[in-house]
Amino acid sequence: xxxxxxxxxxxxxxxxxxxxxxxxxxxxxxxxxxxxxxxxxxxxxxxxxxxxxxxxxxxxxxxxxxxxxxxxxxxxxxxxxxxxxxxxxxxxxxxxxxxxxxxxxxxxxxxxxxxxxxxxxxxxxxxxxxxxxxxxxxxxxxxxxxxxxxxxxxxxxxxxxxxxxxxxxxxxxxxxxxxxxxxxxxxxxxxxxxxxxxxxxxxxxxxxxxxxxxxxxxxxxxxxxxxxxxxxxxxxxxxxxxxxxxxxxxxxxxxxxxxxxxxxxxxxxxxxxxxxxxxxxxxxxxxxxxxxxxxxxxxxxxxxxxxxxxxxxxxxxxxxxxxxxxxxxxxxxxxxxxxxxxxxxxxxxxxxxxxxxxxxxxxxxxxxxxxxxxxxxxxxxxxxxxxxxxxxxxxxxxxxxxxxxxxxxxxxxxxxxxxxxxxxxxxxxxxxxxxxxxxxxxxxxxxxxxxxxxxxxxxxxxxxxxxxxxxxxxxxxxxxxxxxxxxxxxxxxxxxxxxxxxxxxxxxxxxxxxxxxxxxxxxxxxxxxxxxxxxxxxxxxxxxx
Numbered sequence: 001x002x003x004x005x006x007x008x009x010x011x012x013x014x015x016x017x018x019x020x021x022x023x024x025x026x027x028x029x030x031x032x033x034x035x036x037x038x039x040x041x042x043x044x045x046x047x048x049x050x051x052x053x054x055x056x057x058x059x060x061x062x063x064x065x066x067x068x069x070x071x072x073x074x075x076x077x078x079x080x081x082x083x084x085x086x087x088x089x090x091x092x093x094x095x096x097x098x099x100x101x102x103x104x105x106x107x108x109x110x111x112x113x114x115x116x117x118x119x120x121x122x123x124x125x126x127x128x129x130x131x132x133x134x135x136x137x138x139x140x141x142x143x144x145x146x147x148x149x150x151x152x153x154x155x156x157x158x159x160x161x162x163x164x165x166x167x168x169x170x171x172x173x174x175x176x177x178x179x180x181x182x183x184x185x186x187x188x189x190x191x192x193x194x195x196x197x198x199x200x201x202x203x204x205x206x207x208x209x210x211x212x213x214x215x216x217x218x219x220x221x222x223x224x225x226x227x228x229x230x231x232x233x234x235x236x237x238x239x240x241x242x243x244x245x246x247x248x249x250x251x252x253x254x255x256x257x258x259x260x261x262x263x264x265x266x267x268x269x270x271x272x273x274x275x276x277x278x279x280x281x282x283x284x285x286x287x288x289x290x291x292x293x294x295x296x297x298x299x300x301x302x303x304x305x306x307x308x309x310x311x312x313x314x315x316x317x318x319x320x321x322x323x324x325x326x327x328x329x330x331x332x333x334x335x336x337x338x339x340x341x342x343x344x345x346x347x348x349x350x351x352x353x354x355x356x357x358x359x360x361x362x363x364x365x366x367x368x369x370x371x372x373x374x375x376x377x378x379x380x381x382x383x384x385x386x387x388x389x390x391x392x393x394x395x396x397x398x399x400x401x402x403x404x405x406x407x408x409x410x411x412x413x414x415x416x417x418x419x420x421x422x423x424x425x426x427x428x429x430x431x432x433x434x435x436x437x438x439x440x441x442x443x444x445x446x447x448x449x450x451x452x453x454x455x456x457x458x459x460x461x462x463x464x465x466x467x468x469x470x471x472x473x474x475x476x477x478x479x480x481x482x483x484x485x486x487x488x489x490x491x492x493x494x495x496x497x498x499x500x501x502x503x504x505x506x507x508x509x510x511x512x513x514x515x516x517x518x519x520x521x522x523x524x525x526x527x528x529x530x531x532x533x534x535x536x537x538x539x540x541x542x543x544x545x
Contacts, residue, residue: 004297009200013059013081017041020066026321028070032097038090040097041066042076048100051166051175052076055107055159056091057114058083060196061219064156064293067324073163074322075104078118082198082296083220085113091121095132103131103172107159107179109151110138131172135162135179139188139304141247142216142225152219153258153293154186154304157316160325164315178311185307187248189240192260192300193230195221215239219260219295219302237274240303244280253305254286254316254328261291262299271301276331280305286316290326348417351409360401360408362541367394370537377530386430386530393426393434411451415442415458429466430475430531437462452486452494459483471508475531478502482539491542498539505529 006012017039021029030044039059046052055065056078065077076094080086095104106122108114115136125132139154140146161182166175193213194206207223208214213236214224230236244250257275259268272289275281285308293302306312317328367390374387397418400406407413419438422431441458445451459479468474470481478501486494506528 004197004199006199012199013079014039016059016062017066017079020062020323024323026070026323028321029066032076032094034093036089038093039079039086040076040090040094041069041079042094042098043069043071045071046075046098048098049102050100050169051102051172052095052098052100052104053107053159053163053166053175054078054091054094054098054104055155056080056086056094056118057109057111058085058220060296061293063291063324068156068159068322070320070322072167072318072320072322073159073325080113085111085117088117088120088124091118092124095121095125095130096128099125099130099132101131103133105162105166105172105175105179106132106134107155107162108134108136109155110136110148111150114151133172133176135176135183137183137186139183139186140190140216140218141187141243142189144247150218152188152190152304153256153302154183154188154306156292156325157186157254157256157304157306158182160318160320161312161315163320164318167318178315182306182312182315185248185250185309185312186304187244187250188256188302188304189216189243190219190224190258190260190300190302191215191236191240192217192224192295192298194262194299196261196296196298198296213300217300219293219298221295221298233270233274234277237271237278237303241275241278241280244303244305248305248307250280250305250307251283252308253280253284254288254308254312255280255284256292256304256306257287257289258293258302258304259289259291260298260300260302261294262297263301268301275303276334281331284331285313286328287331288316288326288328292324292326346413346416346420348407348410348413350405351407352404353408356408356411356414357401357406359542360397360406363538364394364398364401366537366541367391367534368398370534374530374534377528377533380527381529385428386534389426389428389430390534393422393431396421396425412442412446412454415439415445415454433462433466436465452483456483456487473505473508473529473532475529475535477505477508477529478532478535478539482535495539495542498536502528502532502536505532 028045029041032040032042052075054076055074058080060082068074069077075098078086078091078094106118108118122132122134137151137155137158138149140150140152158179162175162179165178191213194208211230212227213230215226217224371387371391375384378384378386415438419435423435437458440461441454444457445454463469468476470477478498481501482494482498485497
């Protein structure tokens, strides 16, 4: 069970409704205030010249149903308390407020409280002379042969079809017939990895164990028909699709993929991918996806499918002025554009230089030899992989050297080649930063022919892109003073400066870059930065030219 963000349990629903009204992008909603606690969201641009559509039920399914109030869908939504049917008076008040001579169709989900309360309100409205009728949606096929299937997300497809007919001037009888025809063509099933949280609930044991999923559960947290081991996404979708097809064989169809509230966007995209690859998806012409009928924060999703006719295609595709309807996507083959690589991968003729080879070999071996020591230092201040990362880069360069594939006689090309070697095997930011440095250094060396100046130019680019500078407790604290000393006083001074710079990081109690920046002084104090130590070791291997 997760914690919820709310003020008070008693104001949970009304606070949500107010937020809905504040953020309505079409500026077409209003709260009907009957001064008695009734919660009805209605169109403020309604002229009673067409058939009105009302839906509603317990709250907790947002954006259903207030999110679907607007031109082309609902005229009003009657909101009950959390998972509780609204009162008869609330429903009747909504009917009386929005119904004109054209009449009103009430669409509800198949739950006892909704049937009774909405049904009685409809009968009272009839007694008062209103032209009103009722459609009950039961699209859940999870329990085969159930005489009273629950209404779940497929209800939205019924509303969309009915709303289209009403918006185009259909009579109450025509709107009801369209809703019933759509209902007969719909099948839905849900699955969840967790149940839902409730406001103010402090002690509730999670019903669904880790690694399990409930198939066919309801949108109020009701138990599913079957608890299964959580399979891969492909197998889970295949199971649900097979049940949908078994219950209601469907050819050309539209699919509604509904987030029950707790799935992340990346999970929903993965499910959508598997749905479109399934037998159902291969026959689909349209797909609608989003968090449309939720169960507060339930981690799961439902699949609904509707057999298409020409009129249903028009109805589902018709644009509406609501906050919750996401629009319809045309199903198509996966759009893929085959491309030739435009990245210029430079290759250089290998060449040999004994002195340069010795330096490269010495540096690579030194880094590989301190792999464990670097990992130990990084485990104190980071995630413990600096040694492995640096060693991977060193091994790659060493392998190229031993294979005689490096342009050793051309230092500019050599640094560019080393940069490519590092990015190919070094994970994280360090490989990219070093590659930036060697790429820029190679370019500068080609222009000016000075190795310390070229490495200084590379360091400036590394700092510009990486954001770190001397004093931030990174490899730069050893690299910057070493390169400065090299340019000004010669290489022997650079070796001493690198060591002093690395030692200085021991006393730095606050890092301003990299993973260490998230740690407190107790973790950093007395420990040398692993990147700076690596630079110190590297400089010890060079000999003055």
